[in-house]
Amino acid sequence: MKPMTKNMWREIAANKGRFIAIIMIILLGTLIFVGVKATGPSLNDSMATTVKAKHLSDVQLFSTTGFTRKDVQTAEQVSGAQAEISKFKDVTGGKDEDVVALYGYQSGAKQNQLKLRSGHLPQSANQIVLDERAKRDFGYHLGDTYRFNRQANLKQRSYQIVGFADSPRYIDYTTRGAANVGDGTVAYFAYIKPQQLKLSTATVLTVRFKSLQGLNAFSDDYQTAVNKKVNELKTAFKPRAKQRDRQLSADVKRSFAPQQQKLTRASQQLAQLKQATGDSAALRQQQATLRENQAKLDTALKQANTRTQTTYTCQTREDLPGFTSFGDTSDRIATIANIFPVFFFLIAALITFTTITRMVEEARRQIGTFKALGYTKWVIARNYLTYALMAGLIGALLGSVIGNATLPRLVISMYHMSIPLTTSIPVMWTVIALAVAFSLLATVGAAIIVVRRELAEKPADLMLPRAPKSAKRILMERITPLWRRMSFTQKVSYRNLFRYKSRMWMTIIGIAGGTALILTGFGLNDSIGSTASQQYGQIFHYSATVSLAHNDQSKKAMTILNQSSAYKGATKVNMTTGKVKANAKQISDVNLVTPNNQQQFKKYVTLSHSLNTKGLVISKKIASQLDIKTGDKVSFTTTTGQKAALKVTAVTPNYMGVFAYMSPTAYHQAFNVEPVVNTLLLKLNGQSDQQQKQLARQLLKRGGALGTSFASDQEATIKTMSSSMNVIVLLMILLSGVLSFVVLYNLTNINISERIRELSTVKVLGFFDNEVTMYVSRENILLTVFGIVLGYGAGWGLLSFILNQATTAQVVFPVIIRWPGFVVATLLMVAFTLIVMWVTHQKLKHVDMVEALKEN
Template sequence: MMTPMTKNMWREIAANKGRFIAIILIILLGTLIFVGVKAAGPGLNDSMATTVEAQHLSDVQLFSTTGFTAKDVDTAEQVSGAQAEISKFKYVTGGKNEDVVALYGYQPHAQQNQLKLRSGHFPHANNQIVLDEWAKREYGYRIGDMYRFNQQAKLRQRTYRIVGFADSPRYIDYSTRGSANVGDGTVRYFAYLQPKQLNLPTATLLTVRFKSLQSLNTFNDDYQTAVNKKVTALKRAFKPQARERQQQLSAKINRSFEPQQKKLTQAVKQLAQLKQAAGNSAVLQQQQQILEKNQAKLTAAMKAAAAKTHTVYTWQTREDLPGFTSFGDTSNRIAAIANVFPVFFFLIAALITFTTITRMVEEARRQIGTFKALGYTKWAIARNYLSYALMAGLIGAVLGSVIGNITLPRLVISMYHMSIPMMTTVPVMWGVIALAVAFSLIATVGAAVIVVRRELAEKPADLMLPRTPKSAKRILMERMTPLWRRLSFNQKVSYRNLFRYKSRMWMTIIGIAGGTALILTGFGLNDSIGSTASQQYGQIFHYSATVSLAHDNQSQKAMRVLEGTNHYRGAAKVHMTAGKVKANGDQLSDVNLVTPKDQQQFKKYVTLSHPLTGNGLVISQKIASELKVKAGDKVDFITAAGQKVTLKVTAVTPNYMGVFAYMTASAYRHAFNAPPAVNTLLVKLDRQSSQQQNQLARQLMEHGDALGTSFASDQETTIKTMSSSMNVIVLIMILLSGVLSFVVLYNLTNINISERIRELSTVKVLGFFDGEVTMYVARENILLTVFGIILGYGAGWGLLSFILNQATTSQVVFPVIIRWPGYVVATLLMVLFTLIVMWVTHQKLKHVDMVEALKEN
C-alpha cells in the first residue's frame, strides 16, 4: 500500500506530465548522442577487425625480387607463433579498358586472406576467373562474360570466363585498390586464376599470420606495436636467407651457362692450335673476332642474369594495404568528434535539467512545509523529490544509452556497407554508459539534493508562505533617458523582467546559443571536411597532376607525351624527396621536401604565404604544430637514405593535404652538397574525363619514362568520399541538436509561465488581449533568442575549430569553414522553435483560470 508521500509524488507526475517528460527527453537526448557517437568509432573498428579476423587476413606481407620457395616458409615460421603461406601474384592489364588488375593464384585450401564469395563459384578450371565484387558494381562485368588480358600479362592464355565475384580482406575499401607499375598506375580491381595460369616460375608473395595478434584490434596502438616487433624478428630471420637465396640462384645461373662457356673455351683452344700450326691468317683473325664477340655477349648475359639474383625484400603490414590507413583515420576522426561534440551536447542537456529540477522543487515549497508541519522527517520528505528526480534521470539515461549504443553505430556502419564490405559488430560501451548515467543522476538527483536540503533548512511556517519576490531595480537602459522614454510600457516591462530573473535569462541564452552552436558545428563539419581538397587545389596548389619520373633529370620523354595532348597547359620541374623532420624531441614522417628548378615559374603552381629565399626552409603548418616550431627555429631533415641536415625555418605556410616543406635550389645545394635533380613534374591540364586521365597516365608510363601519375581530381574524390562517410554522423548531430534546442526552449518557457502565472493573470484581468498577454512573455523569448543565436555563432565557430583540431590526421589538416546555408538553417530553426513555443504558450494562456491563479499564495 502506497504511503501519502508516494501518492503525492505520482500525483505530481500526473499533474505535470509535460515537465516530467521534458526532463526525460532532455536526459535521453543527451545520453543518446553521448553514448551513440562515442560507440560509433569503436563500432567501426570492431566491425572491421571482426571481418578481417573471420577471413584470416595476414598480419605481414612480404614481396621478393627473386620469388619464394618452401625454404622461405620454414624461415618465416622460425619466428614464434608465425604461420606462413606462399602464393603467386603480379600486376597485369586487361579487361574492357585495359584496367590494371592485381592478379592472384587461387588456392582453395589457403589459411590466410580467404575470399568471401558474393556470387557464382571459385575458379576450379584453367579457363575460369573470379573478379572483385567492385568490378561487377563499377565496371559492369557479369558472370558468364569473357575476360581478356593484355599480351604483356604473359599468362598461359589470354581469355577466361568469369564464374564469380568476391571480396578480399586485403581490399577493404571499394574506392581504392592501390597502385602499380603497369598500365596507368592505378589498380582498379583484383582477380583470381588457377596458379599455373600466372605462368610464374616461383611464388612471388609470402604472407605471415600470428595467432597471438588475432586477439588485438587491428586499429589499436597495441596491435601496431606488437606487429612491428614481429616484423623486426622476421627481418632478422630473413637476413641470411636473402644471401643464401642469392647464392643458390647464382650457382644455378652459372650451371646454366657452363655448356656455352665450355664450347667457347674449346673453340678458343682450337683456334690457338690452328694459329701455331698454320700461322695467323686473315681467316683465323676473323674467327678470333667472332669468338671474342660471342664471349662478350655471353659475359653480358651472365652479368644480366646475375643482377636478377639480387634479392630485395619489401615488407608490408596491414596499415600498408589499400584503404586501411584512411579507414583508421575516419574512425579516429569520429572518435575525435565524440570526445568533444557529445560532451558539449550533454553538458547543455544536464545544465537545463539541473535548472528544471531546481525550479520544480522550489515550486513545491508549500508541500514541503506542510509535510514538515505534519511531522514527517527530513529524509521522508526529501525521498519524495529524490525519487522523482531519480526516476526521471534513470529512465532518460537508460533509454538514451540503450538507443544510442544500438542505433547510431549501426547507422554509421550500414552507411559504410555501401563502400566497405564488413560485418557489423558494436561493442557495449559500459564505461561510457556508466559515465552518462552518473552525469544524468548528478543533473537530476544532485539538483534535487541541493534544493531540498536548502528548503528543509527553513521553518514550516516560512515554507508555507510564498517566497518574497525579487525587488525591481533600475537597469542600465533606464539610465539612458532619451532611449527609455521612447519605449512602450510593454517593452519596458520586458526589459525589466529580463534582468530581474537573471538565472532564467542566462539559462535561455545558454540553451539557444548551445543549440545554435551545435547545429552550426554539424554543418561546419560537413563544409570543412568537404572543402579540404578545393582549398588545397584552389588556393595553394594550382596544378592538375604530379608526374614522378623514373630517372633524375630525364624529363624529355614525359614532356613530349604531355605536349602531345590537347589538354596540356604547362609544367613546372621540381625535385621532390620524402623524409622525416625532427625537432624538440618529436618526429614527423612522410614529409615531402620540394625544391623548384625555377622559382618564378614555381609561383604559378604553388602559392606560399612567404617567398622562398636564402638557405632556409618554408614548412607547412602541420610540421609547425606537431613539432612546436616557428620561424627562426631549426629542424633536422632526414632523407629516406638516412642523410641528416639541419635547416633553419624561415616561414610557416598553410597546407591542408599532405605534409610539405620547400627550399630554394641554392639552399638545397648548400645543405646536401649536391644539386637538386629534377624528378617530378607539376602539370597543369584542362579538365579531363576519368578515361582521358587514365589514358594519359598509361602513355606516361609506357612512353614517358614515368613511374606514376597522381591527379588532383583523385584526391578530391577521396576527400568527397571521406566527407560523405561523415554525413550520417553530421545529420544525426544536426537533427538531435535541433530537437534538444526545441525541448530546452519549450521547457524554459513553461518554467517561466509557471513562475509568473499570477503576474500574467493580473495582466489579463487588467484587460490585456490574449495576443498582448502572449507577447508579454514572448517578447522576452524573442530578445533572448536573438542574443542566443548571435552568441551561438561564435560558440559554433569555436567548437568546430576545436573538433577539427582534434580530428586532424598525419596527412590532413581541415580548414575551418561554415558556409552561409549553415548559418541560415541554424537561425531559421531557432526562429521556428521560438514561434512554435510562442503558439503553444498562446494556446495555454488563452485557457488560464485567472481567478484560481490569483487565489494562489
C-alpha cells in the same frame, strides 16, 4: 499507497509536460553521447570482425627473386608466425585495358580468404573470379569472357567469369592501390588457377601472427606489436637473402656452364690450330669473334647475377589500400565523440538541473505542510529524490540503449556502399555508466541540493510564498530618452530580463548551445568536404603529378604531353621524401619540393613566403606537430640517408599531405648536391576519367613515368571521407535542433509557472490575450536573438577545436561554415521560438485567473 507516494504520482500526472521534458532532455543528451561514442569502436570492431573472418595477414613480404618453401620455413622461425606463399603480379586486361592485381587461387589457403558474393570460385584452368568492384563499377557479369593483354604473359589469354568476390586485402571499393603497368592505378583484383601465371616462383609471402589477432588493428598496441614482428622477420631473412643469392648465383653459373664450355673448347682448338698452321687473317677473325662472344657471355652472366640479388620489402596492414584512411575516419569520429557529445550533454544536464531545481522550489508549501504534519526530512526528501531518480534513469537508460543500438548501425550501413563490413557493435558499458552517472547528477543531484536547502527552513516559513526579488533600476532606465519612449509592457519585459538572471542565462545558454551545435554539424560537413578544393584551389594550382622513372629524363614525358590536347603547361621539380626532427619529436613522410624554376613554380604552388637562398619553408602541420616556428632549426633526413640542419624561414598553410620547400641554392648548400628533376607538375584542361587513364597509360608506357597522380582522385577520396561522415553530421544537426526546442519550451514553462500570479493580474487589468502573450514572449525573442548571435561565435570555436583534434598525419582540415549553415541554424531557432510562443499563447488563454490569484 502511502500519502507521500500518492502525492508523487499526482505531481507527475499534474505536470506531465515537465516530467516528459526532463526525460526528453536527458534522453537526447545520453543518446548522442553514447551513440557517437560507440560509433568509432563499432567501426573498428566491424572491420576487425570482417578481416578476422577471412584471416587477413599481418605482414606481406615481396622479394626481387621470389619465394620458395625455404622462405616459409624462415618466416615461421619467428614466434607465432604462420606463413604462406602465392603467385601475384600486376597485369592489364579487360574492355578498357584496366590494371588488374592478378593472384593465383589456392583452394587450401589459410590467409586472405575470398568472400564469395556470387557464382563460385575457380575450378578449372579457363575460369576466373573477379573483384565485386568489377561488377559494380565496370559492368562485368557472370558468364562473360574476360581477356588479358599479351603482355600479361599467361598460359592463355581468355577466361570465363564464374564468380565475384571480396578480399580482406582490399577493404574499400573506392581504391585498389597503385601499380607499375597500365595507367598506374589498380582497377580491381582477379583470381585464376596459379598454374596459369607463368612465374617460376611465388612472388608474395604472407605472414599471420596468432598473438596479434586479439588486438585492435588500429590501436597503438597493435602497431607496436606488428612493428616488433616485422623487425624479427627482417632479422630472420637477413641471412636468408645471402643464401638465396648464392643458390641463384650457382643456378645461373650452371645454366651458363654449357655455353662457357663451348667457348673454352673453341678457344683451345683455335690455339692448337694456330700452333699447327701459324697465324693467319682467317684465324685472327675467328679469335676476334670468339672474344666478342665471350664478352657477350660475361655481360649476360653479370646481368643475370645482378637479377639474383635478393631484396625483401615488408608491408603491414597500414600499406593496404584504404586501410589507413578507414582507421583515420574512425579515429576522427572518436575525436568528435570526445568533444561534440560532451558539449551537447553538458547543455542538457544544465537545463535539467534548472528544471529540477524549479520543480522543488515550487513545492515549498507542500514541503512545509508535510514537515508540519511530522514527516521526517528523509521521508519528505525521498519523494522528490524518487521523482528525479525516475526521470533521470528513464531518460538515461532509454537514451543509452537507443544511442548504442542505432547510431553506429546507421553509420555502418552508410559504409556498406563503399566497404563490405560485417556489422559488430560492442555495448559501451563504461560510456553508458558515465552517461547514467552524469544524468543522475543533473537530476538527483539538483534535487538533493534544493530539498536540503528548503528543509532547513521552518514549516511556517515554507508555507508562506518566497519573498519576491526587489526590483532594481537597469541600465536602460538611465538612458532617459530611450526609456520614456517605451511602452509599459516593454519596460516590464526588460526589467524582468534582469530580475530573473538565472532563467535569462539558462535561456541564453540553451539557445546559444543549440545554435553552436547545429553550426558545428554543418561546419564539419563543409570543412571536411572543402579540404581538397581548398588545397587545389588556394595552394596547389596544378591538375596532376608525374613521377619520372629516371632522374632528369623529362623529355620523353614532355613529348607525350605536347601531343595531348588537354595539356596546358608543366613545371619541373625535385621531390624528395624524408623525415623532420626537432624538439625530440619527429614527423615522417615529409615531401621536400625543390623547384627547377622558382618564378614558374609560383604559378603552380602558392606559398606564404618566397623561397630564400638558405633555409626551409615548412607547412603548418610540421610546425604544430614539432612545436616549432619561423627562425627555429630542424634536422631533415632523406630516405637515401642525406642529412642536413636547416633553419625554418617561413610556415605556409597546407591541408593535404605534409610538404616542405627549398630553393635550388638552399638545397645545394644543405646536401652538397644539385637537385635533380624527378617530378613534373601539370596543368591540364578538364578530362574525363577515361581520358585521364589514357594519358597516364601513355606516360607510363612511352613517357618514362613511374606513375601519374591526378588532383581529381584526391578530391574523390576526400568526397568519400566526407560522405562517410554525413550520417553523424545529420544526426548531430537534428538532435541539436530537438534539444534546442525542448530547452526553449521547458524554460518558457518554468517562466510561466514562476509568474502565473503576475500574468493573471495583467489579464484582470484588461490586457488582451495577444498582449499577455507578448508580455512573456518579448523576453524570449530578445534572449533568442542574443543567444543566436552568441551561438555563432561558440559554434565557430567548437568547430575549430574539434577539427584541430581531428587532424591526421596527412590531412589538416580548414575551418569553414558556409552561409546555409548560419541560415538554417537561425531559421530553426526562430521557428522554435514561434512554436513556443504559439503554445504559450494557447496556455495563457485558458489560465484560471481567480485560482491563480488566490493561490497563496
